[in-house]
Amino acid sequence: MRGSKCLVTIISATSAGDYSPYDTHYAQGIHAYENENWTEAITEFERAIEERNRYLEAKVHCSIDSCGNITGDSLKSLSIGSGFSQYVIARGLCLYKCMSEAIGKKYVDWRILPSVDEEFQARLPYQYLNVAYFKSGNIRKALETAFTFFNADPSDPEMQDTLAFYQEMEEVDDSMFVDIENPEHLKHYEIAQSVYQLEDYPQAISEFEQSLHWYWDSMDECRALCDAPFDFGDDYPDELPNYHLFQTKMVAQLLECRLKCVKQMELPCGRYHRRSNSDLLPIHYHYLMFAYHEIGDDPKAASMAKTYLTFHPDNEPMQINIQFFDQEVYEAAQPEEKAVKFHKKLMREVKMLEYLEHHFGPTYGFKYDYALLTPFPDEMFFEAEDERLMNEDIGDIDENSQTPWDPENEVKDPPTFGPSYDTPFPTGAEIGYESVAEKIDDLLFDPLAEPDKVKQVDTVHGKLPYYSAGDEKFGYVVRDSPKYSVFDDGPAVNAEGPVADGAVLKQNSTHLAGPTRFVMDGLLSDEQCESLYKLASYGIVGDGYEGDKKPHSKGEEFAGISLLTAARLADIGAVETAAVQLYHDINSKLAKIVKEYFKLETDLYIDFIHLVCRDPKDEKTTDEDGNIILSHPVHPDNCLYLPDGTCPRRPPAYVWREYSAVLYLNEDIEGGEIFFADPSGKYALAGVKPKCGRLVGFCAGTDCLHGVKKLTGGKRCALPIWYTTRKEKEDFTLEDARAILKRLNSSSASNTDSDSSEKMPSEKTEL
Numbered sequence: 101m102r103g104s105k106c107l108v109t110i111i112s113a114t115s116a117g118d119y120s121p122y123d124t125h126y127a128q129g130i131h132a133y134e135n136e137n138w139t140e141a142i143t144e145f146e147r148a149i150e151e152r153n154r155y156l157e158a159k160v161h162c163s164i165d166s167c168g169n170i171t172g173d174s175l176k177s178l179s180i181g182s183g184f185s186q187y188v189i190a191r192g193l194c195l196y197k198c199m200s201e202a203i204g205k206k207y208v209d210w211r212i213l214p215s216v217d218e219e220f221q222a223r224l225p226y227q228y229l230n231v232a233y234f235k236s237g238n239i240r241k242a243l244e245t246a247f248t249f250f251n252a253d254p255s256d257p258e259m260q261d262t263l264a265f266y267q268e269m270e271e272v273d274d275s276m277f278v279d280i281e282n283p284e285h286l287k288h289y290e291i292a293q294s295v296y297q298l299e300d301y302p303q304a305i306s307e308f309e310q311s312l313h314w315y316w317d318s319m320d321e322c323r324a325l326c327d328a329p330f331d332f333g334d335d336y337p338d339e340l341p342n343y344h345l346f347q348t349k350m351v352a353q354l355l356e357c358r359l360k361c362v363k364q365m366e367l368p369c370g371r372y373h374r375r376s377n378s379d380l381l382p383i384h385y386h387y388l389m390f391a392y393h394e395i396g397d398d399p400k401a402a403s404m405a406k407t408y409l410t411f412h413p414d415n416e417p418m419q420i421n422i423q424f425f426d427q428e429v430y431e432a433a434q435p436e437e438k439a440v441k442f443h444k445k446l447m448r449e450v451k452m453l454e455y456l457e458h459h460f461g462p463t464y465g466f467k468y469d470y471a472l473l474t475p476f477p478d479e480m481f482f483e484a485e486d487e488r489l490m491n492e493d494i495g496d497i498d499e500n501s502q503t504p505w506d507p508e509n510e511v512k513d514p515p516t517f518g519p520s521y522d523t524p525f526p527t528g529a530e531i532g533y534e535s536v537a538e539k540i541d542d543l544l545f546d547p548l549a550e551p552d553k554v555k556q557v558d559t560v561h562g563k564l565p566y567y568s569a570g571d572e573k574f575g576y577v578v579r580d581s582p583k584y585s586v587f588d589d590g591p592a593v594n595a596e597g598p599v600a601d602g603a604v605l606k607q608n609s610t611h612l613a614g615p616t617r618f619v620m621d622g623l624l625s626d627e628q629c630e631s632l633y634k635l636a637s638y639g640i641v642g643d644g645y646e647g648d649k650k651p652h653s654k655g656e657e658f659a660g661i662s663l664l665t666a667a668r669l670a671d672i673g674a675v676e677t678a679a680v681q682l683y684h685d686i687n688s689k690l691a692k693i694v695k696e697y698f699k700l701e702t703d704l705y706i707d708f709i710h711l712v713c714r715d716p717k718d719e720k721t722t723d724e725d726g727n728i729i730l731s732h733p734v735h736p737d738n739c740l741y742l743p744d745g746t747c748p749r750r751p752p753a754y755v756w757r758e759y760s761a762v763l764y765l766n767e768d769i770e771g772g773e774i775f776f777a778d779p780s781g782k783y784a785l786a787g788v789k790p791k792c793g794r795l796v797g798f799c800a801g802t803d804c805l806h807g808v809k810k811l812t813g814g815k816r817c818a819l820p821i822w823y824t825t826r827k828e829k830e831d832f833t834l835e836d837a838r839a840i841l842k843r844l845n846s847s848s849a850s851n852t853d854s855d856s857s858e859k860m861p862s863e864k865t866e867l
């Protein structure tokens with residue numbers, strides 16, 4: 101069998117005829133299910149899935165193996181000539197015969213209800229199976245099918261509850277969360293990334309190569325399945341197009357579908373909101389280049405570098421990398437032939453699609469009449485040239501007019517050989533994940549465009565958006581990477597950008613093993629830390645977390661005080677106004693620092709700020725499996741981190757948060773360092789010890805997965821702040837706090853009017 105079962109196609113047929121076996125089994129499965137005949141339901145649904153896979157495999161096999169090789173020569177033997185129409189006839193006949201043989205009846209008599217196919221694509225049979233297996237007491241299969249269904253749409257709250265329900269069961273362990281439909285290449289890719297992180301390069305090479313092997317198979321499948329029935333969409337012309345126009349539109353549809361396969365391969369199938377493995381194909385070669393270099397095989401490494409450059413010829417970091425190769429070795433190296441051919445083929449398809457769009461407008465929108473006025477140039481659609489296209493044989497294309505491989509998808513900033521070679525590679529955004537993931541999210545679901553949903557979140561202000569706090573397993577299963585180090589203190593880093601008065605940049609993204617993060621010291625004096633620490637002792641247990649005393653882990657208690665509460669306490673004289681003023685004023689300074697450090701053009705607004713302390717409740721630092729127990733599980737700050745590692749940007753996550761900053765107030769603690777994790781969230785890469793006046797700033801998204809190591813002693817107090825560039829998201833309670841502070845300050849000013857040397861409290865606060 102080829103590739104994975106992750107096959108995506110649009111199959112529809114309107115002609116009367118026999119239902120496909122999978123249609124029939126599916127209907128029988130539903131019937132048995134409704135009668136609560138679980139054993140029969142299981143048999144029928146399993147058969148339906150099997151039959152559908154068999155059917156899709158047959159399509160792939162016929163398209164690629166049996167009918168993929170119709171050339172001018174093979175046409176000659178048919179004695180019908182060798183033009184494009186003859187090619188179409190020959191291939192059509194071949195597919196018809198092949199498919200009829202595969203399904204054991206005439207292909208035209210085959211009937212598949214489009215609605216059934218949609219249900220398969222939504223993985224609905226797995227949901228039926230989940231219930232049926234559960235009812236028959238097979239928990240392992242029940243969970244597997246539930247998890248597989250869940251992955252079709254991880255946002256489904258009902259399925260989240262179902263999984264949580266299974267998780268509570270004694271007999272359930274992590275290994276039972278299996279996605280039956282996960283594509284093979286991604287399985288290897290995920291393993292490859294993990295072993296790479298552990299610096300097991302021979303194993304990483306083997307896994308990346310296997311991932312590539314499956315990738316090519318899956319790509320062939322995906323492309324083959326684009327040979328699907330024509331979809332007129334909503335753009336149904338008054339009159340059906342004639343033969344040539346029909347062909348034209350069909351080719352456009354085919355090309356578009358094939359090009360989409362590149363994205364398709366990056367996504368675990370069915371996961372609508374899944375972060376994609378952006379730039380998946382080229383990045384394999386990037387990893388492989390490093391891995392081969394590490395095992396001393398520079399000729400191979402050079403070949404991988406050249407392959408990577410096929411996709412991104414101007415990629416600067418790679419241009420730097422290749423200078424480290426011995427010139428002779430580099431010149432002798434050849435890029436991988438398969439990748440080069442594939443790239444050419446794709447670029448050719450892009451050009452054709454562009455041509456179509458140029459003349460007809462957006463592919464699916466071009467109009468019949470207009471099309472009539474603009475005939476295609478002969479060489480593009482007829483005779484030999486077209487034969488080559490349909491046959492997927494690729495000719496040479498004009499390199500100079502080559503459209504670049506999706507430039508938005510390109511790795512922006514991978515590390516280089518030489519000076520930064522020690523940087524763990526690639527971590528998070530170095531692979532360029534976020535932009536494409538966001539693009540996909542935006543296409544499919546833009547939470548920001550749904551104000552109603554977003555509004556709900558305001559009512560639980562402060563409850564942090566990671567999946568299932570209190571679930572001791574997810575996000576807590578972390579090991580230190582071999583290069584893990586904890587920053588305590590060290591010399592200043594030569595800062596390129598502006599650094600605020602008194603602040604010293606101590607760590608940047610190079611030290612912290614990933615992009616968009618820094619450590620700065622000197623933001624507060626000892627007195628200021630003391631004053632805020634004292635204010636924090638008025639914290640209310642569970643504040644900001646809907647009263648949850650232990651929102652992040654069982655091993656610590658959490659108490660916080662919001663600025664508004666602090667201002668109200670000052671109002672009744674319970675705490676010093678100056679401390680609350682400091683709490684308020686420090687914010688604008690921190691916002692400025694974060695904005696300037698990350699070179700942002702827009703201002704940052706505070707979405708939420710909270711003075712918080714953590715108190716350890718036990719001293720356990722590892723669980724029975726040797727995993728590190730954390731105070732705060734690995735998480736991003738602006739999306740919903742799900743147990744399968746996906747992170748949909750949707751409520752209840754605070755999707756508008758863009759940057760996070762934590763200002764620490766004390767260092768007399770044991771453990772409790774903040775750390776950044778690798779993209780899988782399973783390895784701690786770099787930690788930072790809290791200390792008075794230390795600011796750690798980082799991005800709020802998945803490029804900056806972070807957590808807090810177990811706090812085993814002392815009370816750890818900090819001021820975390822989450823920023824957004826969206827003014828309308830600014831925390832409205834700050835305004836109320838400001839009003840109270842203003843009133844308090846003006847009354848204290850009028851009380852001391854006579855003393856002109858006395859400053860306003862806000863001025864007193866030297867920041």
Ligand SMILES: O=C(O)CCC(=O)C(=O)O
Pocket residue numbers: 564732737762773774806807808818820
């Ligand atoms: O306290 C820290 O160091 C980090 C806290 C954090 O990541 C969060 O609250 O989201």
Ligand SMILES: [Fe+3]
Pocket residue numbers: 735736737760806
């Ligand atoms: Fe966080």
